[in-house]
Amino acid sequence: MPDDRFAFFDPDKSNAAGLSAREAVEPAGVRAMSVSALLAGVKRALADAYPARVTVVGEISNFKFHSSGHMYFRLKNANSAIDVAMFKSRAAKLKFTPADGIKVIIAGRVDVYEVRGQLQLYADRMTPCGQGALELAFRQLCDKLRSEGLFDPAARKAIPKFPRAIGIVTSLTGAAIRDIRRTLRRRWPAAKAYVLGSLVQGQGAAGEIARSVTLIDANARAYDIDVIIVARGGGSLEDLQAFNEEVVARAIYQARTPVICGVGHETDITVADMVADVRAATPTAAAELAVPDADQVRRYIDDLGARMTRQVRDNISAAKSSLTGLGRSAVFRDPMAVVRTRIQQIDELSLRARGVLGETIAGAREALGGPANRLAALHPARLATGARARLQQLQHALAWTLGRRAKSTGDRLAESAGRLKASCPRHRIALAFQQVDAAARQLESMSHRAVLGRGFSLTRDSDGRILRSTARTYPGQTITTELSDGKVVSVVGPTGVRRKKKPPPGEGAKLFD
Amino acid sequence: MAQKKMSFEQALERIEEIVSDIEDGSVPLEESIDKYAEGIKLIEHCRTVLGDAEKKIQLLTKAHDRDQKLDPAGQLPEDDLEDDE
Numbered sequence: 348m349p350d351d352r353f354a355f356f357d358p359d360k361s362n363a364a365g366l367s368a369r370e371a372v373e374p375a376g377v378r379a380m381s382v383s384a385l386l387a388g389v390k391r392a393l394a395d396a397y398p399a400r401v402t403v404v405g406e407i408s409n410f411k412f413h414s415s416g417h418m419y420f421r422l423k424n425a426n427s428a429i430d431v432a433m434f435k436s437r438a439a440k441l442k443f444t445p446a447d448g449i450k451v452i453i454a455g456r457v458d459v460y461e462v463r464g465q466l467q468l469y470a471d472r473m474t475p476c477g478q479g480a481l482e483l484a485f486r487q488l489c490d491k492l493r494s495e496g497l498f499d500p501a502a503r504k505a506i507p508k509f510p511r512a513i514g515i516v517t518s519l520t521g522a523a524i525r526d527i528r529r530t531l532r533r534r535w536p537a538a539k540a541y542v543l544g545s546l547v548q549g550q551g552a553a554g555e556i557a558r559s560v561t562l563i564d565a566n567a568r569a570y571d572i573d574v575i576i577v578a579r580g581g582g583s584l585e586d587l588q589a590f591n592e593e594v595v596a597r598a599i600y601q602a603r604t605p606v607i608c609g610v611g612h613e614t615d616i617t618v619a620d621m622v623a624d625v626r627a628a629t630p631t632a633a634a635e636l637a638v639p640d641a642d643q644v645r646r647y648i649d650d651l652g653a654r655m656t657r658q659v660r661d662n663i664s665a666a667k668s669s670l671t672g673l674g675r676s677a678v679f680r681d682p683m684a685v686v687r688t689r690i691q692q693i694d695e696l697s698l699r700a701r702g703v704l705g706e707t708i709a710g711a712r713e714a715l716g717g718p719a720n721r722l723a724a725l726h727p728a729r730l731a732t733g734a735r736a737r738l739q740q741l742q743h744a745l746a747w748t749l750g751r752r753a754k755s756t757g758d759r760l761a762e763s764a765g766r767l768k769a770s771c772p773r774h775r776i777a778l779a780f781q782q783v784d785a786a787a788r789q790l791e792s793m794s795h796r797a798v799l800g801r802g803f804s805l806t807r808d809s810d811g812r813i814l815r816s817t818a819r820t821y822p823g824q825t826i827t828t829e830l831s832d833g834k835v836v837s838v839v840g841p842t843g844v845r846r847k848k849k850p851p852p853g854e855g856a857k858l859f860d
Numbered sequence: 861m862a863q864k865k866m867s868f869e870q871a872l873e874r875i876e877e878i879v880s881d882i883e884d885g886s887v888p889l890e891e892s893i894d895k896y897a898e899g900i901k902l903i904e905h906c907r908t909v910l911g912d913a914e915k916k917i918q919l920l921t922k923a924h925d926r927d928q929k930l931d932p933a934g935q936l937p938e939d940d941l942e943d944d945e
Contacts, residue, residue, distance in 0.1 A: 509868040515917070524936065528917050536914035537868075542936060543920045562922065566930040570920075641910050648872070648910075651879050652903045658882045659896045666889050 386461045393457060393466075402454045403429075403468060404476060410447050418445065422453060422468060431455075433470035442593060443475055443484035450477045481584055485591050488618055492593070497600045503624040504605040506637065510573035512539040513637055514563040514604070516556060517578040519544035523609075523630040527578060530631050535638035541570055546589075547579040553592035560595070564602040574637050575604050577619060578630035581612040590617035599623055609633025711782075799831040868909050871902045878902075 380388075405422035412418055416435030421428045431453065445451065455470040475484045492498060513531065517523045524542060531540055545559045546552040556577065563575055577599065579590065589595065590610050599606045599622045608623035609630040620626040627633035677684060799805065806814040806828045814826060820839050828835045866874070878899040882892050917936040923929035 507869070509872075511867075514920075519919075519936070524917070528936070531917075532914045537909050537912040539915055540917040541920050541932075542917050543930065562928065562930055563920070565928040566920070570930075644872075645907070645910050648875070648903055648906050651875050652900070655875075655879045655882055655896060655899050658879075659892055662882075662889055662892055 382464070383461065386459055386464055390459045390461075393459060397457050400454050400456055400471065401468075402452060404450065404452045405429075406448065406450050407445055408447050410445055418470075420445070420447075422451070429457075429466060429468050430460075431468045431470050433473065437471055441473060443480075443487055445473065449475055449483060450480050452476045478584065481588065481591075485618065488591065488593055488596070489621065492596055492618065492622065497596060497622050502600070506605050506607065506625055507573045508639060510538050510638060511571040512541060512573060513634075514567060514570070514572040514575040515540060515542040515578065516545055516559040516563060516575065517542065517630070518547045521547075522580045523547075523578040526580075526629070526631040527576060527634045530634035531638060534635065534640050537641065538638055539571070541572065548582065548586045548589055552589035553595050556589055557592075557594040557598035560598040560602055560606065564604050567604045572604060575602065575606045576609060576630070576633045576637055577606060577623070578609045578633055579611065580630060581615070584615075587611050587615060587617055590619040592618070595619050596622045607633045607636055799829065805829040866905075868906060871906050875899055875902050875906070 403422060405424050405428075408421045408423055408428070410418070410420040416438060418431075418433040418438050420431050422431045423429075433455075451473050453468060453470045454472040455468050457466065457468055459465065460467045475481055489498075496502060515524065515527060517527070519542065528540070531538065541563070543559045543563055545555045547556065560575065560577060563572065566572070567575075577590075579587065587610060590608075596618045599608070599619055605624040607625045607627055608617075608620045609627035609632055610617050610619060611629070613628040616626075625633075625636055627636050673679065806826050808814055808819065809825050809827075814820065820826070822839050822841045824839045826837055826839060828837065878895045881887050882895060882899075887895065916938070919933040919936055920930040921933040923931045
């Protein structure tokens with residue numbers, strides 16, 4: 348720098364009276380500048396040397412978060428430090444909470460803060476860097492999202508068993524998409540697959556991944572997409588950072604379609620993994636979880652088919668043997684056998700009935716005979732008549748001898764005779780005859796009249812003989828048919844008589860005699 | 861029967877139902893034969909779906925006209941050097 352820019356103070360040449368500071372200290376030809384001028388000059392020089400934004404890495408110390416929303420701290424490394432100011436508008440966009448000790452990268456402008464003549468770095472953007480810083484940011488974001496419920500297992504949606512189409516968000520280059528394609532083809536070629544390519548690391552990747560997820564979800568119905576895979580192959584912690592950003596987590600959470608996240612390797616867990624409906628260790632694993640194994644399903648269906656066929660075959664042959672068994676039974680071989688047995692039973696019963704009742708009635712009659720005769724002999728009427736006759740004799744005799752007293756005695760005797768008459772056991776005989784009536788009714792019920800009541804009818808020819816065979820009929824013949832409640836007279840029609848085959852002997856019904 | 865409109869999952873569930881009914885023994889013989897016929901048709905349908913040829917992955921791209929729409933954009937190119945299992 349040229350020497351004449353500096354002003355030297357020479358006490359010998361000073362003149363305190365009425366001169367300006369400039370003039371006072373200015374030796375001949377040397378100019379002194381103000382502090383403002385100096386700082387203005389420094390600013391200009393700085394702007395020339397560092398016209399654009401600078402990107403600086405360092406560690407935060409003396410961090411202060413002012414109530415105004417502005418952040419003030421120092422960014423340092425081993426031997427140097429610079430003051431940093433991050434204003435509210437920029438600070439609000441931070442994706443992590445800065446604190447002392449965190450190593451960061453700051454993009455901003457250097458300038459001089461004239462008020463104190465201080466060099467400042469005005470931060471536009473700040474991101475954590477290095478393992479520790481990334482992990483801190485990860486933990487901070489996890490805490491925040493967890494408290495909002497984004498990691499809640501209850502919020503996870505089920506993956507459909509047989510998806511019609513799969514939507515994929517991943518890079519169009521790289522191993523992930525190839526692995527996914529190979530796996531889908533191997534396991535379930537029936538499903539369609541759509542991919543929306545996206546950056547998966549670096550600047551802007553997080554935003555693009557988030558937008559892609561949202562877009563595929565919005566178009567899911569149009570393409571029958573039943574599940575979305577978000578995938579990225581393996582990489583370092585820095586490489587996977589896009590999947591640790593809040594915007595990606597929110598896009599996955601808000602998607603209505605279930606999302607499977609398969610990022611990195613087995614041991615990598617990102618925020619996207621934690622929000623997703625299903626976490627897969629790798630892109631291949633994500634594809635395996637998205638679709639079933641066609642071979643397995645095919646074998647299952649074959650098994651179902653075999654079971655069904657076997658069961659129906661078994662049912663049919665069981666039915667066949669039942670049928671055969673039934674066909675062999677007496678009922679089908681000789682159906683008339685049962686009828687024959689019944690007819691015989693009826694015949695026997697009716698014979699027995701008649702016999703038994705006949706005997707009973709005959710027996711009852713006999714039993715009643717003796718007593719009846721004796722009773723008849725003892726008939727009070729007879730006794731009474733005899734007694735009355737004698738009484739009358741006595742009366743007359745008495746009346747002759749005793750006069751009126753004899754008559755009243757005779758009257759009293761007559762009275763007794765009357766009482767005797769009244770107490771005869773007539774009612775007991777009436778009862779016996781009632782019993783006989785009942786027996787007769789029973790007999791009647793077994794007689795042909797009751798059988799008629801069941802719908803059988805009795806047909807007689809004009810001679811009154813019972814018609815049992817069609818052989819004794821001829822067209823024009825008058826026949827009388829007795830039904831349960833009366834008789835019907837009819838004439839055999841000219842179309843003649845339908846003869847049945849002559850039945851084998853023993854089968855003719857003998858219900859009536 | 862509109863089983864073509866039935867999803868694969870629904871068809872499979874219906875087949876399981878039929879097999880269960882038939883194996884239960886609660887279905888009369890004639891009805892079980894009807895169900896069997898239905899079951900066979902569904903099994904054939906499922907086998908057809910399973911037999912579908914492998915498809916190429918379709919590319920999607922943002923539509924020009926509408927903000928949220930995605931348009932088909934051809935197929936993902938096959939990599940000849942790809943390692944097939």
